[in-house]
Amino acid sequence: MNIYFVSLGCDKNTADSERMLGILNKKGYSITLDPEEADCAVVNTCCFIESATQESIDTLLELSEYKKGRMKYLICTGCMAQRYKDEISNELPEVDAFVGTMSLDSICEVIEELEKNGQTAQDKQSESRKIVYHYDELDKPYPDRGEIERLVTERPYMEYLKIADGCDKRCTYCAIPYFKGSYKSIPMENVIREAEVLAESGVKELILVAQETTCYGIDLYDEKRLHILINKLSKIEGIEWVRLLYAYPEEIYPELIMEMSSNRKVLHYIDMPIQHTEDGILRRMARRIDNKGIRKVVADLRKAMPDIVIRSTIITGFPGETKEEHEALLNTLEELKLEHVGVFAYSQEQGTPAADFPDQLDDDTKHKRLEDIMLLQQQISAEYLSSCIDKEYDIIIDGYLPDEDVYVGRSYMDAPDIDGMVFIDTDKELISGEIVRAVITDSDVYDLEGKII
Numbered sequence: 001m002n003i004y005f006v007s008l009g010c011d012k013n014t015a016d017s018e019r020m021l022g023i024l025n026k027k028g029y030s031i032t033l034d035p036e037e038a039d040c041a042v043v044n045t046c047c048f049i050e051s052a053t054q055e056s057i058d059t060l061l062e063l064s065e066y067k068k069g070r071m072k073y074l075i076c077t078g079c080m081a082q083r084y085k086d087e088i089s090n091e092l093p094e095v096d097a098f099v100g101t102m103s104l105d106s107i108c109e110v111i112e113e114l115e116k117n118g119q120t121a122q123d124k125q126s127e128s129r130k131i132v133y134h135y136d137e138l139d140k141p142y143p144d145r146g147e148i149e150r151l152v153t154e155r156p157y158m159e160y161l162k163i164a165d166g167c168d169k170r171c172t173y174c175a176i177p178y179f180k181g182s183y184k185s186i187p188m189e190n191v192i193r194e195a196e197v198l199a200e201s202g203v204k205e206l207i208l209v210a211q212e213t214t215c216y217g218i219d220l221y222d223e224k225r226l227h228i229l230i231n232k233l234s235k236i237e238g239i240e241w242v243r244l245l246y247a248y249p250e251e252i253y254p255e256l257i258m259e260m261s262s263n264r265k266v267l268h269y270i271d272m273p274i275q276h277t278e279d280g281i282l283r284r285m286a287r288r289i290d291n292k293g294i295r296k297v298v299a300d301l302r303k304a305m306p307d308i309v310i311r312s313t314i315i316t317g318f319p320g321e322t323k324e325e326h327e328a329l330l331n332t333l334e335e336l337k338l339e340h341v342g343v344f345a346y347s348q349e350q351g352t353p354a355a356d357f358p359d360q361l362d363d364d365t366k367h368k369r370l371e372d373i374m375l376l377q378q379q380i381s382a383e384y385l386s387s388c389i390d391k392e393y394d395i396i397i398d399g400y401l402p403d404e405d406v407y408v409g410r411s412y413m414d415a416p417d418i419d420g421m422v423f424i425d426t427d428k429e430l431i432s433g434e435i436v437r438a439v440i441t442d443s444d445v446y447d448l449e450g451k452i453i
Contacts, residue, residue: 004038009046022149045080064094138181157433214251317366
């Protein structure tokens with residue numbers, strides 16, 4: 001049977017999708033890149049915000065058209081399947097099976113059940129049609145997996161390593177706990193074994209992801225053990241870079257900072273979502289830190305690692321955000337000078353407390369404030385990148401742009417797909433995944449140019 005697979009949303013979904021692909025591949029299913037050649041399509045969905053939900057629905061509807069041809073089964077997995085499990089089958093009668101976020105390892109059993117039912121695409125309106133549902137308890141411990149199955153789909157030298165799932169924070173704007181459940185660390189031996197498998201396949205850069213990486217271990221070992229985990233990962237032969245994403249500022253702790261600053265394989269880079277900087281908004285968001293706390297953790301990171309690059313995210317236009325709070329946010333960001341900042345206009349998510357807050361802002365105000373933040377951040381970024389000129393950095397090569405006759409890569413300062421790039425002009429033939437030493441020769445708002453030393 002040929003399987004066509006679509007992974008939507010975040011890098012945590014990418015890790016889940018590659019595990020499902022690995023399970024399917026080991027079971028003997030063929031993976032196809034052409035939906036016309038597929039007997040079954042699987043869509044690993046996202047529903048973090050309204051636009052992501054709509055993209056998931058649109059993708060499923062587009063693929064359902066192929067059921068007029070060879071395709072027999074259409075499967076919806078992941079976040080949207082979990083969040084809307086009580087109503088989704090009525091809303092999407094084109095879909096044959098729904099798989100929740102804690103049941104992704106059962107993908108083969110789902111397909112086998114569909115085949116056992118023996119229905120075809122033409123049966124979709126029939127009363128006898130059987131829809132397959134696989135939903136495990138959200139708050140059970142993360143499964144202690146035996147064999148590691150992973151089919152790398154993108155860059156064979158760089159992989160996202162999921163170390164936990166779920167979240168206990170319950171921020172008022174966020175729906176994630178409702179479809180991911182409580183915080184669940186993946187047992188350390190499983191994480192390390194998966195990293196070893198990835199390293200054996202040629203992976204050099206591990207990017208650690210979770211809803212929140214900094215609480216790793218608290219549920220399993222009654223203490224935070226992210227610093228222990230990254231130390232063990234850095235000792236795996238073949239791993240050159242370990243990068244941390246999604247480290248909540250209030251959970252960053254001294255042992256983690258010490259390990260980051262002293263371990264040469266752990267990049268001086270951290271993705272630390274702060275969402276806002278002003279106390280009134282932070283309280284209404286139910287964030288567990290204030291302006292003073294944010295400033296302190298930034299100062300602690302910079303003291304231990306003067307060259308650290310901090311990425312963060314901001315939600316603008318939160319219900320009740322005043323003009324004064326917006327201007328104070330701009331002033332704080334100008335003082336903090338975070339190297340990378342992503343900005344999102346507040347999305348009124350169904351089922352979250354903030355969706356019912358008074359003083360919802362109009363879209364024009366939200367997008368105007370978003371533009372204000374982005375313009376400020378462009379100035380901060382341009383100033384920072386110009387300070388990199390004439391300095392030397394290790395660059396991991398991501399590819400070659402034939403139209404421009406340059407290689408493109410990243411330094412420790414840049415996570416893939418969300419940060420900037422380094423364009424390398426050289427006569428040497430480079431291979432994707434190769435790490436080279438380069439001196440920076442020029443910069444713009446987001447990217448650098450360099451030449452190999």
